[in-house]
Amino acid sequence: MKTFNIALIPGDGIGPEVVAEGVKVLKAIEKLDSSISFTFTMFPWGCEYYIDNGKMMDDDGIDKLKTFDAIYLGAVGYPGVPDHISLWDLLLRIRKEFDQYVNLRPVTLLNQSLTPLKSKMEKDIDFLVIRENSEGEYAGAGERLFKGNQEEVVLQTGVFTRKGTERIIRYAYEEASKSNRTLTSISKGNALNYSMVFWDEVFDEIGKEYPDVKTYSYLVDAASLYFVTDPKKFEVVVTSNLFGDILTDLGAALTGGLGLATGANINPEKDFPSMFEPVHGSAPDIAGKGIANPIAAIWSVSQMLDFFGEKEWGEAVLSCIKDMLKETMQLTPDLGGSASTGEVGDRFVELLNEYADTEIFTN
Ligand SMILES: NC(=O)c1ccc[n+]([C@@H]2O[C@H](COP(=O)([O-])OP(=O)(O)OC[C@H]3O[C@@H](n4cnc5c(N)ncnc54)[C@H](O)[C@@H]3O)[C@@H](O)[C@H]2O)c1
Numbered sequence: 001m002k003t004f005n006i007a008l009i010p011g012d013g014i015g016p017e018v019v020a021e022g023v024k025v026l027k028a029i030e031k032l033d034s035s036i037s038f039t040f041t042m043f044p045w046g047c048e049y050y051i052d053n054g055k056m057m058d059d060d061g062i063d064k065l066k067t068f069d070a071i072y073l074g075a076v077g078y079p080g081v082p083d084h085i086s087l088w089d090l091l092l093r094i095r096k097e098f099d100q101y102v103n104l105r106p107v108t109l110l111n112q113s114l115t116p117l118k119s120k121m122e123k124d125i126d127f128l129v130i131r132e133n134s135e136g137e138y139a140g141a142g143e144r145l146f147k148g149n150q151e152e153v154v155l156q157t158g159v160f161t162r163k164g165t166e167r168i169i170r171y172a173y174e175e176a177s178k179s180n181r182t183l184t185s186i187s188k189g190n191a192l193n194y195s196m197v198f199w200d201e202v203f204d205e206i207g208k209e210y211p212d213v214k215t216y217s218y219l220v221d222a223a224s225l226y227f228v229t230d231p232k233k234f235e236v237v238v239t240s241n242l243f244g245d246i247l248t249d250l251g252a253a254l255t256g257g258l259g260l261a262t263g264a265n266i267n268p269e270k271d272f273p274s275m276f277e278p279v280h281g282s283a284p285d286i287a288g289k290g291i292a293n294p295i296a297a298i299w300s301v302s303q304m305l306d307f308f309g310e311k312e313w314g315e316a317v318l319s320c321i322k323d324m325l326k327e328t329m330q331l332t333p334d335l336g337g338s339a340s341t342g343e344v345g346d347r348f349v350e351l352l353n354e355y356a357d358t359e360i361f362t363n
Pocket of ligand 1 (some may be wrong): 014018075079083091258259280283285286292293296
């Protein structure tokens with residue numbers, strides 16, 4: 001029996017609503033597969049916790065999380081707590097302290113009806129964005145001088161270390177090489193004449209170790225255009241923290257919206273737990289209404305299962321998401337349906353049970 005210990009940080013707004021559905025899926029898998037079990041430990045951290053305690057997480061929160069196999073996070077941020085506090089003191093703190101330097105964000109069209117792009121099909125939009133997740137533009141380095149004065153100066157410094165840049169680019173080459181896909185680097189060397197010139201150089205240097213990988217390199221402005229006009233160009237993409245953040249929201253728009261976009265924050269060496277979360281935020285505009293789409297959070301479960309080495313279950317979850325989108329029986333309003341968050345989760349579990357009966361898990 002394999003046991004995976006999962007720390008739950010449902011967080012704010014719709015976070016708890018969607019995480020509940022992801023947990024429902026994991027519990028269903030546990031029932032279907034006697035060789036796997038999960039433990040769940042809930043941490044009530046987030047903006048409500050901040051309002052009561054003046055901090056986003058316990059002082060020893062990082063120590064508490066260290067022993068888990070994975071962290072499953074909903075969303076953080078809520079009106080009343082400045083976004084830079086909620087983000088930096090919880091989400092970014094975990095990513096940095098646990099050296100989760102790889103952010104894996106699939107841009108995959110699971111059903112043709114979901115894309116706003118005319119005549120694009122599933123095969124046209126299917127790529128993986130590997131975003132640098134530990135430094136770059138989100139290094140938190142800078143200064144604010146003479147606040148409020150006419151002479152005010154604000155510096156936000158991008159930090160690109162050789163170690164940080166090499167390891168993310170090497171990770172991307174490895175991924176492209178083992179999956180036999182092309183690799184595209186997205187940067188901005190013409191305007192960012194230090195950081196992105198360096199990025200481009202490292203991309204070329206590491207590329208010499210992977211002569212089998214066909215590469216492309218685009219400026220981020222051109223790449224944004226190609227995301228829309230010719231997404232088929234992309235197979236594996238590697239880019240910096242800021243560019244990856246923005247481009248993957250564009251990717252989400254091309255594949256069905258934020259209710260479907262997932263992201264895994266990985267520490268590949270497994271020195272620390274990795275964290276799985278939907279890309280979306282806490283959506284205060286719909287929080288508490290029971291209409292949040294839980295599919296992004298359920299897709300995060302698929303990524304988590306892949307990371308645990310339970311690839312068949314990871315695929316099973318993804319396949320059931322596709323079935324759900326195809327049958328359109330139980331979908332939330334963002335996808336044109338009228339189902340509640342819980343009804344989507346319940347239907348998903350039914351489909352997973354059917355899948356397990358008919359596919360691989362007939363033991
Ligand atoms: N990873 C995170 O925790 C994260 C990411 C982004 C934003 N935030 C925080 O979330 C708060 C709200 O930010 P925002 O409004 O810019 O972004 P958001 O992602 O919360 O919402 C943007 C829009 O998408 C919709 N949406 C998002 N997720 C949805 C879902 N699962 N189902 C249906 N509709 C969904 C929302 O209703 C809203 O109209 C802010 O405090 C922000 O800092 C957190």
